[in-house]
Amino acid sequence: MKVGLKFEVQARMGALGRAGVIKTPHGEIKTPAFMVVGTHAEVKFMSAEDLRAVGAQAMLSNGYHLRGRAAEIAAAGGLAVYSGWHGPTLTDSGGFQVMSLGSGLGKVVSMKREQGVVNTAHKERLAKVSDDGVDFVDPFTGEPEFIDPERSMQIQCQIGADIHMAFDELTSLADSYEYNVEALERTMAWSRRSLAEHLKHRDDLGYRQSLYGVVQGGRWEDLRRRAAQDLASLEFDGFGLGGAFLKEDLGEILRWCNEELPFEKPRHLLGLSHPDDILLGAEMGADTFDCVAPMREARHGKIYTLDGDINLRKFAGDDSPLDADCDCPTCRAGWTRGDLRALWRSGDLAQKQQFYNLASIHNVRFIVRLTEQTRAAMLDGTFGDFRDKFLKRYMH
């Protein structure tokens, strides 16, 4: 028989938190877990060996970005084989791009209120949303395209990740309550369409692919709870927790969602991975996380340490380790802050690429280790203590 997703809760923490294991056709994910983001079927500047070396358990790619290669990926046997990763995988629907190319063009995903919210004029946007789907312009080719729930599911089922995301509309912080009501209705209709289409194709590659419905609803409790209830009534294998959050609202919004969602199905918090967000998310019942931040910030010179993040720019000639007692391959090999800064600032492309690799390895290991420790603390009942100590040291 074709076995899809299986989720077992192994320990509980508070009303919503839990540690568990997600069993997929390509392996297990011990939760809470951070999934590395390899949008284009590979993590920038990290090899599959690097990913295994830092303890990554799963990789997220994007159906939108891989749409042109879907048939090729299917022919190879699916994303796990095609990417060379061979472990559990997840694909996003492309729903995020509806926002990042559309109403959220610019830096709207910002979680800081002071930074304000930029919303560009509609004509400048690359995506237009209707109930049918999304018309958008490929930012690289300028070609007009159309994507809807059916196409997203077809693409994702060809790519063949173990877990797929229903096609949703992520609203931006700039959108009003009224717009969020409208967008949520659309997301719910799209969720049903996604599920129907997914069921037609989920076994096409010879193993059972699973589908998560995505909870939207912005920052409003009534919308969030209703969205979670409605999705819970459908035959999804798990749930994505989506949205553009203000940091201060995150915990409460997750609580609204997860109080309504069935406890026995896994939940993925989309697009967040800063340590405080992971600890809060795990406490509020999120099982898996994904985010580009560890890799992107590494490339931009931000190195994670237990005493807070550092900007490598400031460490020319510094022979201290990136982070004391770090167990990542970069630190174990003896690379120092000064070493990495020199590679980063080098005019030599190969040296820069080596920097991107070494720094990404460090930051990803930092976040993966945090999820491992979170899980361990939940299993032995010391989560609260672990969280408090970690945050006290990390947040200045």
Next chain:
RNA sequence: GCUGGAAUCGUCUAGCGGCAAUGACAGGAGACUGUAAAUCUCCCGGCUUCGGCCUUCGUAGGUUCGAGUCCUACUUCCAGCA
């Protein structure tokens, strides 16, 4: 020694009578959360009550309302000839 050419903010560079002076790099600060991101923003002579003020383009003079820009001398460097 002669003849050309050149000297600008850490470096290279723009500038051909209205200039605190272009651009790049280096340097500094910040941002980044389902990747239009090996990216983006800001600072980069000094002071400032942010309106300005002061000191700058090898050195010293000069012409001019006004000189980094024109003239003279000097210094240094480069090229060619000796």
